[in-house]
Amino acid sequence: MSPGVAVGRAVIVRFGGMRAFRRAVSPTALDEEEKRLRRSARRAAEDFRQQSRAVSGEMGSELAAILDAHAMIASDETFLSAILERMRRERVNPEWALAAVSGEFEQRLAASDSSGMRERAADISHVSREIAQHLSGGARSLPQELPRGSILVADELSPLDAARLDPRRVRALALERGGPTSHASIIARSFGLPAVVGIAGLCEAVSPERPIIVDGERGIVEPTPSKERLRKGLLRVRESRERTRRLRARTAGVACTKDGSRVILRANLELLEEIGALERCHAEGIGLFRSEFLYLQTAPQTPGVEQQREAYERLLEAARPHSVVVRTYDLGGEKGIGPARGENPALGLRGLRYCLAYPEIFDAQLTALCLASRRGELKILLPMVTTLAELRAARQHLEAAARGAGLEKPPPLGVMIEVPSAALLADRFAAGVEFFSIGTNDLAQYALAVDRANPDVSSLYRPLHPAILRMIKSVVEAGVSLQKPVAVCGELASDPVGIGVLIGLGIRELSVTPVAIAGVKDSLSTIDSARARILAEKALEAGEASEVERLFKSVC
Ligand code: PEP
Ligand code: MG
Numbered sequence: 001m002s003p004g005v006a007v008g009r010a011v012i013v014r015f016g017g018m019r020a021f022r023r024a025v026s027p028t029a030l031d032e033e034e035k036r037l038r039r040s041a042r043r044a045a046e047d048f049r050q051q052s053r054a055v056s057g058e059m060g061s062e063l064a065a066i067l068d069a070h071a072m073i074a075s076d077e078t079f080l081s082a083i084l085e086r087m088r089r090e091r092v093n094p095e096w097a098l099a100a101v102s103g104e105f106e107q108r109l110a111a112s113d114s115s116g117m118r119e120r121a122a123d124i125s126h127v128s129r130e131i132a133q134h135l136s137g138g139a140r141s142l143p144q145e146l147p148r149g150s151i152l153v154a155d156e157l158s159p160l161d162a163a164r165l166d167p168r169r170v171r172a173l174a175l176e177r178g179g180p181t182s183h184a185s186i187i188a189r190s191f192g193l194p195a196v197v198g199i200a201g202l203c204e205a206v207s208p209e210r211p212i213i214v215d216g217e218r219g220i221v222e223p224t225p226s227k228e229r230l231r232k233g234l235l236r237v238r239e240s241r242e243r244t245r246r247l248r249a250r251t252a253g254v255a256c257t258k259d260g261s262r263v264i265l266r267a268n269l270e271l272l273e274e275i276g277a278l279e280r281c282h283a284e285g286i287g288l289f290r291s292e293f294l295y296l297q298t299a300p301q302t303p304g305v306e307q308q309r310e311a312y313e314r315l316l317e318a319a320r321p322h323s324v325v326v327r328t329y330d331l332g333g334e335k336g337i338g339p340a341r342g343e344n345p346a347l348g349l350r351g352l353r354y355c356l357a358y359p360e361i362f363d364a365q366l367t368a369l370c371l372a373s374r375r376g377e378l379k380i381l382l383p384m385v386t387t388l389a390e391l392r393a394a395r396q397h398l399e400a401a402a403r404g405a406g407l408e409k410p411p412p413l414g415v416m417i418e419v420p421s422a423a424l425l426a427d428r429f430a431a432g433v434e435f436f437s438i439g440t441n442d443l444a445q446y447a448l449a450v451d452r453a454n455p456d457v458s459s460l461y462r463p464l465h466p467a468i469l470r471m472i473k474s475v476v477e478a479g480v481s482l483q484k485p486v487a488v489c490g491e492l493a494s495d496p497v498g499i500g501v502l503i504g505l506g507i508r509e510l511s512v513t514p515v516a517i518a519g520v521k522d523s524l525s526t527i528d529s530a531r532a533r534i535l536a537e538k539a540l541e542a543g544e545a546s547e548v549e550r551l552f553k554s555v556c
Contacts, residue, residue: 002185003247003519004194004216005240006172007233008151010206010223015156020099020132025091034084037094040134045074047130051163061276063187066123066159069273073127078298079105095135102128112453119183120293126158146170151214153206157184167191172214174221176202188216189515192244196221217243250525251518252282255510257503261529265520266322266511268489272311275318277514285322287511288381288437288489289315291365292329302329302361308368316376323377325437325511327416328355328365328394330383346451351384351416356393366401373411381437385415385422391432416489418442423471426478436479437511440490440498444468462545463492464501469539469548476506487511496523500552503527504536531555 025033052067073079079101086097102124109121146152146169156177162184170193178184178197188195194216205223206212213222213233217240222229255265266287267278278286294303294311303311315324333350342348355362369380382394395413402410417423418439426436444463445452452461462468472488479486487509492498494516502510503524512520535555539548 001197001219002173002188002193002195002216003240004172004192004244005233005236006151006194006214006216007211007230007237008149008171008214009147009210010153010174010208010212011146011150012203012206012208013152013154014203015129015154015158015161020095021093022096023093025087025093027091030088030091033087033094036135037083037087037098037131038080040094040131041074041080043134044127044130045071048074048127048160051160055163061280062189063159063163063191065273065276066183066187067163069271070123070127070130070159072273073123074131079124095132098128098131098135118179122156122158122178122183126160129158130160151212153202153212155203157187159183159187162187162191165191167193172216173197174199174202174206174212174214176200185515194240216240247518247522250521253521255521255524257524257527257529257532259528259530261503262508263503263524264487264509265517266325266487266509267514267517268511269315269514272314274514275314278318281514281517283322283514283517285319285377286315286324286326287487287509289324289326290330291326292331295329295331302364305364305368305371308365309371312369312372312378313375316372316378320376323379325379325381325414326369327381327383328352328362328369331355331361333384346445352382352390352394353384353386356390356397359397362394362397363401366398367405370398370402370405370407370410373407379412379414379435380410381414381416383416383439384418384442385429386419387421388425388428388432391415391429395432416442417471417475418446418490420447420471423447423475426475427481430478430482430484433484435484436475436486438472438475438486438488438490438507440468440472440488440492443471443490444492447471463490463495464498464539464545464548466540466542466545466548469501469505469536472502472505472507473536473540480506485509494520497549497552499523500527500532500555501536501539501548503529504532504534504539504552506533527555 048067048071052064056064082101083097086101087094105124106121109117112118148169149171151172151174152170153174156175172193173188173195175184175197176199184197185195194214196214196216196219199221202221211230213225225233255263264284266285267283268288269286270290270293294308312326330351332354333345349357369378372378385391398410398413412434414433414435414437415422415429416437416439422429440463441452444461447468448460448465450457450461476486488502488507489511493510494512499520535551539551542548
């Protein structure tokens with residue numbers, strides 16, 4: 001989603017999925033077909049780069065970064081080799097092999113419960129479609145000249161098609177596919193366009209003749225509004241413009257509550273391509289780098305020491321003078337990255353458990369981190385820690401890596417608190433770490449026994465459940481007593497009610513997705529920390545998440 005409200009006439013476009021035909025290719029024709037694939041991939045990469053140059057600049061730099069990432073995928077040897085391999089093995093045409101390989105990549109990624117991973121599935125699909133377009137030499141489907149003031153209603157919007165939009169002509173976006181962190185949402189936000197995404201059946205529900213309302217604040221589209229609704233919609237357009245102006249003015253300032261209590265606000269990053277967002281959002285460094293995403297580029301192998309070191313150094317460079325927290329691989333489990341075995345991978349060999357089971361992978365990563373740590377303030381964060389023995393073992397690996405890298409002492413080490421056992425033993429963990437970061441996404445999953453990716457139980461997934469608040473409180477207390485900083489890096493840190501609760505519980509460090517930073521600053525500015533503390537005391541006595549929400553909704 002992207003905030004703002006718009007009223008306008010819909011232009012409906014179906015970009016559609018990828019279609020492919022299968023043709024047998026004789027061994028003698030294979031070379032020529034391979035050349036055709038490489039030529040098309042080169043042209044697609046060039047398209048992405050050209051559009052990236054065209055949109056770069058203050059407003060479009062986030063979109064430019066996405067397009068550069070797409071150019072990298074289009075020229076990625078692993079991706080192309082997989083297609084070529086399929087062509088040779090099955091003696092098929094590049095169109096078919098491309099659709100098959102990209103379909104497999106997409107399926108693997110789309111099954112993940114991480115929104116970042118699902119977004120990578122969309123990346124592969126957009127890149128593949130562009131290559132397919134060059135293979136067929138066909139024309140594209142986006143009408144170049146949209147009428148001024150139109151609302152683009154589409155099944156989905158690729159970054160490349162978005163780059164070709166003229167934001168002066170488009171008033172808002174409404175899409176059938178995409179989530180809050182999808183690229184379409186990011187693009188809409190960087191263009192300052194209201195957007196609502198993920199509304200199934202929208203293209204059918206909207207009539208091109210009539211005005212519609214897109215309300216990016218509430219996440220709704222009104223496809224057939226009455227006259228009265230239209231009048232109200234236009235009033236909301238005015239209000240939302242006011243709010244946008246306020247938010248823009250707030251982005252550059254430091255984060256603090258209404259009564260001046262300072263909050264450190266860092267960014268969660270998944271890809272190196274997102275580095276540009278740090279400066280634009282005025283993040284105070286990186287509070288969580290999900291390093292397992294590096295693995296995607298080299299899968300099924302993990303990246304080498306040098307490749308990782310270079311990546312971590314780039315992060316440190318971009319975050320200076322602030323720090324960078326790199327989380328060691330959160331592989332395995334249900335994330336869809338890396339191997340996952342067993343009926344219940346979320347309870348299996350995931351995160352630190354995986355790294356300790358495959359020490360050569362862990363040691364290579366720790367060595368790269370130690371080497372890079374000479375370039376800035378780097379901290380290392382361990383995911384999915386459940387026992388003190390795991391922490392001790394990880395520390396031994398880190399100390400050995402630090403010695404090997406010639407460091408006098410290793411970089412600061414922290415644990416993620418995302419499992420109840422670690423939350424409840426936080427006072428014991430505190431002695432062995434330099435900092436904590438609470439991962440509320442998993443803490444809610446494991447504390448409430450609710451699979452975070454299973455829609456059947458999504459109504460039970462309540463990170464504001466009082467049981468979780470009690471755990472957060474015990475971590476804060478453990479941190480205070482041994483003077484170890486405690487941050488929160490789960491999605492709760494960007495939820496307006498969640499922010500109030502966290503401040504009330506004594507949290508003063510948050511790490512959120514870059515696009516959420518301005519909104520978090522805005523929410524913080526409305527919270528009185530003394531009042532939040534009193535409400536948090538009450539919330540800790542509540543029996544249900546809904547009571548906590550009710551308590552805080554009046555102030556957040
Ligand atoms: C979390 O669990 O809250 C977290 C930040 O990590 P991830 O979402 O990557 O599991
Ligand atoms: Mg987690």
